[in-house]
Amino acid sequence: MVADIKLQTEEPLVRVRGLSKRYAQGHWFARKKYLIEALSGVEFSIRPRSTLAVVGESGAGKSTLARCLARLEEPSSGEIWYEGKSLLDLPSKDRLWVRRQIQLVFQDPTSALNPRLSAVEIVAEPLVIHGEGSKVDRRERALTAMEQTGLSPQWGDKSPLEFSGGQRQRLALARALVLGPKFLILDEALAGLDLSIQAQMVNLLLDIQATQALTYLYISHDLALVSNIADEVAVMREGTIIERCRTSELFNNPRHLYTQQLIASIPRLGSHA
Structure with a gap:
């Protein structure tokens, strides 16, 4: 009960208002182009140290939302606020600060793992980009981060x-x-893993969130997995959030027909406590 009250009264770390993203479609020399609206008026907020899951079928706009929040894509309209600052109006001197504060983890990490680098060099690469510490210091911080995620520091020099x-x-x-x-965006980060590995990763994410006071946006199509990690769930369909509530409420009393259909499609889902 105390945790619920705190979640409701604490100022949001992240606040999104009226976020839209449109893409022009059609050949470059065509007379007419048409717009595809990947996001339409998306609104939500996330309290510090909590997890909001965004769920929906493929093409719902979940990954576009992730890329806009991580500032990898520019939204067509709307607002993104982080710690009371508008991310769309930040001066250039503050943009590196945002890149430190907000990190994105994809489903397939292969693109971020350069096979020509060792494991510890891969983990330390953001420190190099931001010009932090000496080579020895960066290695130590990278090995510590590996250990925090359950990887032995002895594996640091492996490919x-x-x-x-x-x-x-x-x-x-x-x-x-x-x-x-402070804020991790996990875009289908556990999809494709074996169920036993998924369970281990969920426990790891929860432990890291507790010890490092992290806030998560967890994007997934897997409602069964979401039920184990999220405090709140937002259901997306065709670029719009159609339902958002506490996780237990969503599973016990889904209001939107589309949400009911998603939950009904989960194999052998038991009652959510």
């Missing part, structure tokens, strides 16, 4: 190709954590 899929995802997570962010 990422020597790691399993679950271990590579831990490596990508360590890379995201090494700068000390």
Whole structure:
């Protein structure tokens, strides 16, 4: 009950208002182009140290939302606020600060894991980009981040190709954590892993959230997985959030027909406590 009251009264870390993203479609020399609206008037907020899951089928706009929040894409309209600052109006001197504070972890970490680098070099790379510390200091911080994600520091000099899929995802997570962010965007980060590995990763994410006071936006199509990690759930359909509530309420009393259909499609889902 205390946690619920705190979640309701604490100022949001992240606030999104009227966020839209449109893409022009059609050949470059065509007379007429038409717009595809990937996001339409998306609104939500996330309290510090909590997890909001965004769920929906493929094409709902979830990954576009992630990329806009991480500032990898520019929204067409709307507002994104972080710690009371508008991310769309930040002066250039504050943009590096945002990149430290907000980190994105993808489903497939392969693109972020350069096979020509060792594991510890991959994790330390953000420190190099931001010009932090000496080479020795960066290595120590990277090894610490690896240890925090359950990877032995003794594996620091291994190639990422020597790691399993679950271990590579831990490596990508360590890379995201090494700068000390407050907000992680996890875009289908556990999809494709074996169920046992998924369960281990959920426990790891919850432990890291508790010890490092992190806030998560967890994007997924897997409602069963979401039920184990999220405080709140927002359901997206065709670029719009159609329902948002506490996780227990969503599973016990889904209001929108589309949400009911998503929950009904989950194999052998028991009653959510």
